[in-house]
Amino acid sequence: MSQYDIAIIGTGPDPANPTVEGFAMGYRHAEAYREHDQCRIVACADVVPENARAFAEEFGIDDEGIYEGFEAMLAGAEPDVVSVAVPPAIHEPVVVGCARAGVGAIHCEKPIAHTWESAQRLVQTCWRHGVQLTFNRQRRFARPFTEAKRLLDAGEIGELERVTIGWGDFYDLGAHTVDLAGMFNDDRPAEWVIAQLDYREEDVRFGAHQENQMFAQWRYGNGVHGVLSTGAGSGLIDAAFLLRGTEGAIQIDVEDGPMLELERGGSREPVDVAGEDMHMAGTEEGRFGSLFQNRSVAAVIESLETGEESGLSGRIGLNTAEILFGGYESVRRRGRVDLPLDVADNPLEAMVDSGALSPEPVEDED
Numbered sequence: 001m002s003q004y005d006i007a008i009i010g011t012g013p014d015p016a017n018p019t020v021e022g023f024a025m026g027y028r029h030a031e032a033y034r035e036h037d038q039c040r041i042v043a044c045a046d047v048v049p050e051n052a053r054a055f056a057e058e059f060g061i062d063d064e065g066i067y068e069g070f071e072a073m074l075a076g077a078e079p080d081v082v083s084v085a086v087p088p089a090i091h092e093p094v095v096v097g098c099a100r101a102g103v104g105a106i107h108c109e110k111p112i113a114h115t116w117e118s119a120q121r122l123v124q125t126c127w128r129h130g131v132q133l134t135f136n137r138q139r140r141f142a143r144p145f146t147e148a149k150r151l152l153d154a155g156e157i158g159e160l161e162r163v164t165i166g167w168g169d170f171y172d173l174g175a176h177t178v179d180l181a182g183m184f185n186d187d188r189p190a191e192w193v194i195a196q197l198d199y200r201e202e203d204v205r206f207g208a209h210q211e212n213q214m215f216a217q218w219r220y221g222n223g224v225h226g227v228l229s230t231g232a233g234s235g236l237i238d239a240a241f242l243l244r245g246t247e248g249a250i251q252i253d254v255e256d257g258p259m260l261e262l263e264r265g266g267s268r269e270p271v272d273v274a275g276e277d278m279h280m281a282g283t284e285e286g287r288f289g290s291l292f293q294n295r296s297v298a299a300v301i302e303s304l305e306t307g308e309e310s311g312l313s314g315r316i317g318l319n320t321a322e323i324l325f326g327g328y329e330s331v332r333r334r335g336r337v338d339l340p341l342d343v344a345d346n347p348l349e350a351m352v353d354s355g356a357l358s359p360e361p362v363e364d365e366d
């Protein structure tokens, strides 16, 4: 078993109350590496020096491991694995910089990047440099989802026909939910997507615009459909996720009641998920967040050890990003978008910039 020197880029200020303006995912990653006996956190970099200093104190990093610029950190600390937890619009320069500097593995936060072009370039650059690239979709390791996948693989609902999602939003949480839909369908790419959205009240998360309501449908190459209805339309789906098969259904909830239920032959039974839900570490509900984070980091290390591709890989992540950017492109084009996606930008951002969408600015509470 190898030992790995770990560095974090983008520590965050570790807020007491994580929000879409700052979650300090760098802390969440580091907490998971600290739990892993093959990992040693040796360095951190943040453009805000006091963030890096506070982080170093928390995780026992020596003074010489504290940096402002990530390039200097890569040269000085020569880490084996780098976690990237900076805002999405700068994922590309940081990840590409790490790949070119010869880092062996990069574990980056979702979403992959702020545009489709940037997402593809970033994944391709890592592939060319032989770098193991993963994106942190830690909910893949939450028991309600892993158990649902196990039931699917065991044929408990026959052949999967569609995955419907009534939870969250399309872009920010969608980087998890649409990704999970892909996981349920063995990580196939989609072949088309059609969507409509409503964006009347400004909502910016982690630096990116986020619609208020979305209705999207997409089809995978094997004929399975994905459907997502969020915001005012979320009640349409009856659950956070509903997986419909030829012989039954699996229902996954996020708040109340049984987290996972199996429906077949006219009856419904709860499935044991050891009390796990799917919330994020650091939030009030997030009792299990750190557990999922630990499993995510464990998957990164396991891939390094075995050479096997993780479900968190950049290649698989592009399947999700293509549906998200493709969904926004469908809104812009007013029609179905056949994939592969042939635009470069984030169509939602472009529609806001051009005035085609003009959400009402939200008053600052301070």
Ligand SMILES: NC(=O)c1ccc[n+]([C@@H]2O[C@H](COP(=O)([O-])OP(=O)(O)OC[C@H]3O[C@@H](n4cnc5c(N)ncnc54)[C@H](O)[C@@H]3O)[C@@H](O)[C@H]2O)c1
Residues within 6 Å of the ligand: 009, 010, 011, 012, 013, 014, 019, 020, 021, 022, 023, 024, 025, 026, 045, 046, 047, 048, 051, 068, 069, 070, 085, 086, 087, 088, 090, 094, 109, 110, 111, 136, 137, 138, 206, 280
């Ligand atoms: N996986 C999840 O469930 C989840 C949850 C929340 C946020 N996120 C993602 O995590 C990422 C980070 O979001 P956050 O809210 O944790 O950010 P944050 O604002 O809390 O922290 C980002 C840090 O990056 C630093 N930074 C900015 N530019 C830098 C650079 N060039 N070099 C070094 N440091 C730099 C900032 O100073 C800040 O300290 C985003 O991609 C976000 O979407 C993922």
